[in-house]
Amino acid sequence: MEKRATIKDVAVAAGVGVATVSRVLSGGSASPATRERVLAVAAQLDYRPSALGRNLRQRRTGGMGLLVPDLTDTFYGQLAEGVLACARSAGEPVVLGSTGGDPEQEADMIGMLLEQSVDRLIAVPSGDAETWVPAIRAGMTVVFADRFPVEPSPEPPAGPTAGPAAGPVHEGSGAASVSDLMALDGIAPAPQARPLDAASQARPLDVPAVVADxxxxxxxxxxxxxxxxxxxxxxxxxxxxxxxxxxxxxxxxxxxxxxxxxxxxxxxxxxxxxxxxxxxxxxxxxxxxxxxxxxxxxxxxxxxxxxxxxxxxxxxxxxxxxxxxxxxxxxxxxxxxxGRDMGYRAAELVLRTGGRKQRGVVLPTELIIRGSCGPRR
Amino acid sequence: MEKRATIKDVAVAAGVGVATVSRVLSGGSASPATRERVLAVAAQLDYRPSALGRNLRQRRTGGMGLLVPDLTDTFYGQLAEGVLACARSAGEPVVLGSTGGDPEQEADMIGMLLEQSVDRLIAVPSGDAETWVPAIRAGMTVVFADRFPVEPSPEPPAGPTAGPAAGPVHEGSGAASVSDLMALDGIAPAPQARPLDAASQARPLDVPAVVADxxxxxxxxxxxxxxxxxxxxxxxxxxxxxxxxxxxxxxxxxxxxxxxxxxxxxxxxxxxxxxxxxxxxxxxxxxxxxxxxxxxxxxxxxxxxxxxxxxxxxxxxxxxxxxxxxxxxxxxxxxxxxGRDMGYRAAELVLRTGGRKQRGVVLPTELIIRGSCGPRR
DNA sequence: CTTCTCCATGGAAACGATTCCATCATGATT
DNA sequence: AATCATGATGGAATCGTTTCCATGGAGAAG
Incomplete structure (x- = not known):
């Protein structure tokens, strides 16, 4: 149970300052000679920077959270695999939570992630839009997958946002925020049409989503x-x-x-x-x-x-x-x-958010005909 | 995107020192008056202690890691649900990794968890015992679930450890380390018997495991x-x-x-x-x-x-x-x-390790007879 | 009345990294 | 030859918490 070497140990052993070590390791400027020496010493000491120190300093945890309703549902298993694959290739950790479809548990998990300073989150939401306000306001980068929160619409004053009557927005052709996606799905009313149901009155959160068509x-x-x-x-x-x-x-x-x-x-x-x-x-x-x-x-x-x-x-x-x-x-x-793609795309989205608004993605579905349908009896 | 209140804010607002706030919040001694005041202020400021600071200070991340081969396999989904359920009730985060059954990916994940200072790990191992040495030596508390690593037995000098020819070790009757479990499974040879295969020459790691019988x-x-x-x-x-x-x-x-x-x-x-x-x-x-x-x-x-x-x-x-x-x-x-119980038990085990050696658990299996077996044709 | 004990309390150090900023050396330009 | 620009470098501050230690006050025991 030997304790790990710290950046200070490396600095001392290499005869340089800690700042220099940090710079070498994170790609800052340094003379070739120093760089080489530091690298050698670091390797020899088997030094691995502690995520703890770094996270505290930059006030954020790397990686991302993932919230699904139930891992026993194979589809969410696939989705999780996709997220994990992307995270792995980025070398980022994933904090997992299963909500059981319960908004309350979901809120708890959000709180926990906040406490952990996890500021990126992929979620298959169970709670309504209200549930997600705290997360957004706390500065989390959220991406919804598979679906987005329903809006209980406590106040219906929001007039129908006359969005461009878009044709199918498919991959590449672009993407969509929650509002776009709702419009795409015909949930948001066309300017003159009547709302289909309460959910249509949503004032959608400004959160990108990766969903199937x-x-x-x-x-x-x-x-x-x-x-x-x-x-x-x-x-x-x-x-x-x-x-x-x-x-x-x-x-x-x-x-x-x-x-x-x-x-x-x-x-x-x-x-x-x-x-x-x-x-x-x-x-x-x-x-x-x-x-x-x-x-x-x-x-x-x-x-x-x-x-x-x-x-x-x-x-x-x-x-x-x-x-x-x-x-x-x-x-x-x-x-x-x-499912897997959906997870992978969501992870990509949440990772490379340049701070600007990101746009969502709609993935195609496919009807696979096997044997469970026949002519009407 | 308002930034969260820190312990210092609470201290100032309550007119006390940060040490006192910390004590009140973590159950230390404090006068009832102060305690009440601090609690009130903390609530009013919606203060939540940052896990970052705490983790750095105590040089360990709370929570646990979970490594499974494939979340698309429903059984591992069940297992993960069990782990998550236990973690949730303990308020601890779970860092998930999927190894795809690949020892190399498994080793990578272990390295990543080490970097994150995650010092508790539940794993369905894919690599051999060798893979797990670094984790153990780094001071991780590891619990295997569903199975344990095979030993490639690079050197066969280890004589057969004449363990007590134990009867089935079931739940409650006790538990087992990896070595006990192997003996239980008849993998380790009886003193006079021939080894069944190379795996029998294992010099097992001293790691508790939760497995089915x-x-x-x-x-x-x-x-x-x-x-x-x-x-x-x-x-x-x-x-x-x-x-x-x-x-x-x-x-x-x-x-x-x-x-x-x-x-x-x-x-x-x-x-x-x-x-x-x-x-x-x-x-x-x-x-x-x-x-x-x-x-x-x-x-x-x-x-x-x-x-x-x-x-x-x-x-x-x-x-x-x-x-x-x-x-x-x-x-x-x-x-x-x-599967679910297995995960839950493993999580319990890894959480309440009092530092002492923990003992593993063997859970019963049940043959559920449905329709896929018939008399020999 | 004095001394001792105990408890509440706050200041400050520590954790391990990043990053700002000042310093110094080197080489180029006038 | 003097000045300037550039780049490498290290010291120190910082992040938010826990925890050690010193201080001070109040009550108990003498």
Whole structure:
């Protein structure tokens, strides 16, 4: 348990001042002779600068925080892997927190990160915009991934911001802040249109986000199901799937049968209950779009329990292409979104923020057709 | 972006010295009057002590590191959730790293954690014992989870340590260091027996570990399969499954058909290749024990590809009870190990290390019989 | 009334790095 | 030859906390 060498030890051993050592090690100016000597001594002493001292001096911790709802959900596992990959190549540490989808826990974690002076954060948010104000105001660089906070809209005075009626903003073509993304998703009303729901009244935080093109993904899935003859299509969502639900409502078009849009609360049990309830209360439905892989899992289970065969009795499209989707029988047709890329991009974004406003990214989804959808019975 | 109040601000505002503030906040002695005043001021200023200053002063970061091979593997997701749950209740941060099963990346991560002065680490190790020497010697408190490092045994002079021929060491009955656990698993040779393999020559690190009772788990599975009439049973493992493989060899008993013990290298592709190769090269096998859920997944896929029906043509038992095991058809019979508990216990262990040697824990496994095993065809 | 003890208290050092600033040497320019 | 510009260098301040130590006052014991 020998204690590590400090910069002072190196300075003494090399016969220079600590300032010089610091400069050599962080690329400042120094004469070739000194540089070489210092480097040699440092190597010989196996010196590694302590992040503690540096962090204190610059009043910030390197690295980034990562907040996800549940690591047991394979999709968030993929997303985390992406973040970690980027962080690793940058040599930065990642502080992880799992919120369980609970805004309160999320707020706690934010507080903890603040205490640690972690000033960069990637989050799959569970709380509303309110929850995120403290983090932003404390000067954190935040990037949302997979989704962004819903706005409880305590006061509706904000007039609809007439954004440019943008076509799909895809990778390269540019990017988007939360407001742009909402507009893109058709959640924010077009200047003359009526708001779709309360969330549309959001005064969005000015935070970049990396999300999948849910609108297109859902639309494609719904069209596909329609093409198979399905009329009564249900949406099974979980917390944070508001955008997907909105996209679903838009895709099926008015009038929306609200009984066919149901939500679980996040746990597997609740997802199962929601799925089972849906199947039982509406035996007339012939297809389901699950807003996430946990919901999809629940749907398969519930269908089996009720002796509904897939796809004969009910067709199923699930969000997230997880490895086990192929193992089901029949293999599940899915809306794939690039979880790993999403994490990687978010990490890139949060790392190389030059201080200026960063723009978000929308990644494409892909409908992968396997065997869980068939013609309407 | 207002900057946070420091202890000095609080001191001034409360009209006391910084030392007093520190004492009040960390439970030192102070008069009730002062205590109250300081607390009030601190609350009013929304003061939160900076972890940076504290860490530097006490030359250690709070919290713990967590190193897993792959968060995309649901089991490690469960394990991580357990660790996070414990850390959360202790209010400690967790620094996460994913090693991809690569010893080199693992070593890098250890170096990074050292640089961060993270002195507590929970790891699912990928490298050999050698890899872990630096961490131990640097004074880190390490707890292994799920498995422990294999020893390459560069020098075999170490005589077999005649440990007490212990019965199963279960929770409560006590615990174990790496050496005890190895003995428990029958990997370390009984005094007169021949070593099973190179790993048996290990001079184990003195590091506690939280593992499942692989020996019992595998034994139960093999007996179950035997009971169904299976004679040719194969083991399909991945990196780090050496203990399970050893347990498998022991359970089937000599002579072991080594062609029926195959390993993938960690990626899903490699697992699939291993499974497919196994099925093709040995069409006479009638049952497979998969050492992990990724391997199980691969086995299901490979079997389907080769038109082998489960369980008609081949029976399958998989390690890890992941949610999707039930979704397969037939639902998979599994050896369940409590991933979440494992993580939680490991975190407890690493947190409340009183400096003394800690003892490890062996958690029970459970054979959950579903539908993937049938009588020998 | 004196002395002793104990506790609350605040000043200051320490932790290990970065960075400002002054100093000094060297070489170039007039 | 004198002055100036440039670049290397080291001392010292700084970050925010904990902790050591000295001080001072109050109450107890003599």
């Amino acid at each position: 849910d609108r297109a993904g859902i639309r494609t899935a719904v069209r596909y199901l329609r093409g198979l003859g399905h009329k009564r299509i249900a949406f099974l969502g979980g917390p944070g799937h508001d955008r997907r639900a909105a996209a679903f409502r838009e895709a099926v078009g008015a009038p929306v049968d609200e009984e066919l849009v149901v939500f679980g609360t996040g746990s597997r049990d609740s997802a199962y209950a929601a799925a089972s309830g849906l199947f039982q209360s509406r035996p007339d439905l012939s297809a389901v779009v699950a807003g996430g892989n946990v919901l999809g899992e629940a749907a398969v289970l519930a269908a089996r329990e009720l002796d509904l065969r897939v796809p004969k009795d009910v067709s199923l499209v699930m969000y997230d292409d997880v490895p086990w989707a192929e193992l089901c029988s029949p293999p599940l047709t899915v809306i794939a979104q690039p | 692989d020996r019992a788990g595998i034994r139960t599975a093999v007996r179950y399969l035997r009971g169904l009439g299976h004679k040719r049973i194969a083991f399909l493992g991945g990196p780090g499954h050496d203990r399970r493989a050893a347990a498998f060899r022991e359970a089937v008993g000599a002579p072991v058909d080594e062609e029926l013990v195959v390993f993938g290298t960690g990626s899903r592709d490699s697992a699939y290749a291993a499974a497919s190769g196994l099925f093709q090269s040995r069409p006479d096998l009638s049952a497979v024990v998969a050492g992990g859920n990724v391997l199980g997944e691969a086995a299901v896929l490979a079997a389907r590809e080769l038109d082998l029906r489960v369980p008609k043509d081949v029976s399958l038992v998989m390690y890890d009870d992941v949610p999707w095991a039930e979704l397969c058809s037939p639902p998979l019979t599994v050896i369940a190990q409590p």
